Amino acid sequence: MTTVAVTGAGGFTAAALLERLDADRAVERIIGVDRVEPQMPVAKLDFRLADVRDPLPALALQGADAIVHLAVSEGPLGSEDTMFAINVEGTRNLLAAADAAGVSRLVHLSSAAVYGADSGNVVPLHEDVPLRAKPDFGWAFHHLLAEELVTRWAAEHAGTTVTVLRPATTLGPGADTAVSRHLEQPWLPVVRGYLPPVQLLHVDDLAAALHLAVIRDLPGAYNVAAEGWLPLDDMARVMGRGLLRVPESVAFLAASRLWRRGVIAAPPGALRYLMHPWVVSTERLHAQGWAPTRSNRDILREFVADHHPWMSLGRLRVRRRHCYVAAGALVTAAAGGMLALRRWARRGWVGRNDDMTRTDHE
Template identity: 30%
Template sequence: MKVLVTGAAGFLGGHLIDMLRERGDEVRAMVRPVEDASYVRSLRDVEVVYGDLTDEESLKRAVQGVQRVYNVGAKTGPWGLEEVYRAINVQGLASLVNVSMEAGVERIVHASSITVYGHHLHDLVTEDHPFHAEDNPYSRTKIAGEKLLANLVKDRGAPVVIVRPGWIYGPRDNASFGKYVARVESGKFFLMGSGKNIVPVVYVRDVAQGMIKAGDAGNEVIGRAYTLAGEQRVTQAEYLNTIADALGVPHLKLQVPFSALYLAGRTAELVWQAAGRRNAAPPPFTTYGVTLQGGEQPFSIERAKRELGYTPEYDVERGVAEGVRWYLEAKKGKQGSSEREAVQA
C-alpha cells in the first residue's frame, strides 16, 4: 500500500514511518523545505517530497497516487501567533482533506491531541468528554480542527479517523523527552506538586501502532475519535524517577507547590503577552507545561482497544529505558564530535 505521512521530519512522524516500512508499506514522506529531514532522507526506500499544509498546490502533488494519508503535521506548543496556528491546524487541515478526497484517498488518519479535553481533569476521561479550550492557540486550534473534520465527515463523507495521543515520549525526541532526561540527570529538577498525579505518558511506537490500526480498521470507525495513551496509570513521580533509575542518578525529592508554579506560568504568559512577545520564544513557565507535568490527567483507552485493537506494548520501564539509551548515545556522540573539533582546532 502506498501511504503519505505529513510532518514526517518530526518525532512521531519518523517513528510512524519506521513502523509503516517494517510492515511493507510504500511510504511517501512530506517535509517542509526548512526542516531538518536528514533522518527521513537517509531511508533509501522512502520517497521524500517537499510541501507545507499552508501550500495547497504542494498538497495536491503529495497525495497523488496514495491510498492512505497519516496527518502528523501541525503547529504545536502553547506559545505563538494565533493566525499561524489557525493557518496550519485548521485551514491547512481542511486543504489536506479536500485534496485527498479529490485524489481518491481511501482513509485519512489525523493526529489530534488530548489537549482538546482541557487540562484540569479529575475523573477518568473518555472520548465522550466535552471539548474544553485552554487559553492557548494550540488548544483552541486543535479543537477547531476536530470540529472542522466532524463537519467534513457529515457533509461530504470524508474518510477521516481521529486519534488523540497523550504525552508522547521516546527516542529521537529532542523537543521534550530529551530535555526532561537532561533535567533529571542534572539533579536540579523537581516535582510539580506532590508527584502523585497521573501523567498521560505513551511511548511513541505505541502511538504509531494506534495510528496504523486506525488506518486499517473498517469503515465503522470513520468519524470516530480515539485516545491513545499508555496502559499503566503512571504518576509524575514514577515517570521521572524511572528516568532517574535508567540514568543511575538519585530520585527527585524536591516538591514545588503546583499552585505556585501555575501562577508563575500564568503571570509569565501575561507579561510576555503585554510586552508583545507572542511571536518570540515562550516564557520559562507556561500553564500548559505546568499542567502537563503536574496536573491530574487520567485517560481511558478502552474505545481504542475495543474498536481498533490498540494494545500498548511498552510499559513505562521499557519505554523509558529505550529513550534514555538513545539520549546517552546521542550525548556521547555529541561529546565525541566536540572533542574531535577541539583537536582539529
C-alpha cells in the same frame, strides 16, 4: 495494493510510521509530504516538497488512497501565530487537498491534551467526554480546533473513513519537544500540593496505532497510551529526578514572566497539565486489536538512557559533559581567583607592615 500519503514525513512520529509502512507488503507506495525529507532511507518513498501552511496543490496528494496527517507541531512553539498556522490552517489546507484527491481513508493525529486538564476530570477519560482544552494553552486548544475541522469534514464525506487518534505524551528515539526538554532538567518543577497521574506513550506504539488505522476501518476517535498511569512523584523517582515544588501563585507568576521573555517553552496555561489529571482509557483501541508494547516505567527508563547526554533548563539545551567541563572551569577559575586574592592580601599586608616599620624608624 495501497498508496499512503504521510504529511509531516520528516518528523519524529513519521520516522516510526514510515518504517512500518515500508515493511508492509500491502503498501505499494508512500507519498511523503513535508518541508524536509526524512533522515532515514525509505525504499517506497516518493517525497514531495510542500508546506501544509500553504494551500496544497493537487499534485502533492495525487494517487493517494489514504492520508495520515502528521504535519502538526509536536509541542508548543514560541509563536502562537505560527503554531495556529501549522495546526489549524494546515489541517484546513490538508482537508481541502484530501477532498480534491478523493481518498478513501484519512487518519488525523490529535492529542489527549484536547480533553483539557481539570480537577473535575474523571480517571480515566473516555473518547465520548467533552473536549475542554482552553485557549490559555494554545497548543492543546489548536488541536481541539483542528479536530473540529476534521469532524465537520468527516460528516460531509460519508464515503471516507476518518480516524482521529489522541495520543498521550509521546516519547522515544528522536524526541525533542517541550516535554522532553522538561524531563531533561535535573529537577522537575511541579506546583506545590498537586501530584497528578502521568501517562505516556512510546512512539513505536503510536506508529502501530497509525498503521492499524491505515489498514483497517476505524471510524471515530481513539485514545492511545501505555497501560495505566503513574503518580508524578513516582515518575520522578523512576527517572532519578528531584521535585522542585513551587507555590501555585508563584508558579503562574513566574511562568507568565518567563514565557513573555522567551525563556520557557510553554505558556502559563500548560501548568494546569501538571496540576490536574488528563489520563485516558484505551479500551476502544484495544478492542480493535492494538496493544502497547511498553509500560510507563519502560518508557521513562528508556528516555533516561537515551537522553542522559543532555541537560535542559527552559529553552537552553546543552550536552551534559559540557556542563561538567564548564563547572570544572568555573571551580578552577574560582580556586585560582581565591589563591590570587590570598597572595595579593599577603603582599599587601607585608607592604603595609614595611611602611609602618619605616614610619616608626623615621
